[in-house]
């Protein structure tokens with residue numbers, strides 16, 4: 234029986250190869266497995282510019298986010314003894330924390346926004362990708378991207394809890410509530426419920442320095458480029474809340490920025506931009522290619538499944554092998570099969 238099974242599996246492997254050949258043969262290889270067309274920014278895409286050099290680490294954005302989204306406070310067990318009930322000290326995003334401020338520390342930490350002997354703050358939440366992997370991998374369309382604003386939302390009623398989005402996101406954003414009996418996926422939805430009422434996302438609304446700034450992505454891009462082009466140390470009026478929203482600004486010197494505007498191109502582009510004084514990789518912002526993972530994987534899948542050629546070829550190959558094996562068994566008995574197998 235083992236020999237017969239081995240023989241069948243060898244044949245099945247051959248059928249898979251034949252199926253792959255069948256799909257690859259008639260088309261140019263590059264075209265067959267190339268990525269699909271990348272998705273582009275929606276016309277009225279909204280986003281956030283986070284300027285790490287303006288961030289003072291006050292965590293008002295973390296608290297406001299929790300309040301706006303009905304999330305409980307989180308405290309690591311190590312801090313609970315002295316920290317009880319007074320301060321939200323989540324160390325990273327989780328099923329109960331959609332947004333955190335993390336701290337980079339080096340050496341003496343003498344100067345802010347300096348890589349050596351310095352420290353810096355960085356904000357972590359969903360970047361609302363232009364071509365999101367979380368949407369591509371979701372089998373039930375529980376993740377959706379608004380066609381106008383580009384905000385990526387999660388529908389808990391549609392979600393089946395498979396957690397593909399947790400593993401598919403290149404920024405490691407969606408989190409599962411493992412400690413709940415009926416846990417759900419959590420991620421920043423850019424406070425779309427507040428935006429629907431004409432309000433700002435909570436984190437941008439409360440930020441005292443304008444480090445978290447809301448606006449149209451194309452306007453935020455231009456604002457970021459203005460800051461990058463300005464002479465470090467020049468006094469600048471940094472907008473607060475919403476870009477062009479009319480609030481009094483926050484006057485401060487332009488920082489020593491890294492030249493890379495993070496979020497513009499990573500993983501096919503996002504709707505969040507990061508300006509930092511310390512290299513982004515030191516702040517936990519991952520190095521990613523410019524292309525969207527969703528475009529590559531969907532391009533390959535659509536080629537393989539185009540016209541159902543590959544699955545049908547595979548199915549046909551397996552049926553042929555099964556029929557041949559059963560005919561040999563009927564005509565010549567198991568001894569012949571075992572003999573044939575051991576001689577091969």
Ligand code: SF4
Nearest residue numbers: 359360362365367402
């Ligand atoms: S950052 Fe992750 S969760 Fe957010 S839109 Fe992109 S892929 Fe989805």
Ligand code: SF4
Nearest residue numbers: 298332421423434436
């Ligand atoms: S946009 Fe809203 S949900 Fe997202 S991080 Fe800011 S406050 Fe939290």
Ligand code: SF4
Nearest residue numbers: 288289291292294440
């Ligand atoms: S509210 Fe603004 S300044 Fe305070 S931690 Fe958040 S981003 Fe930084």
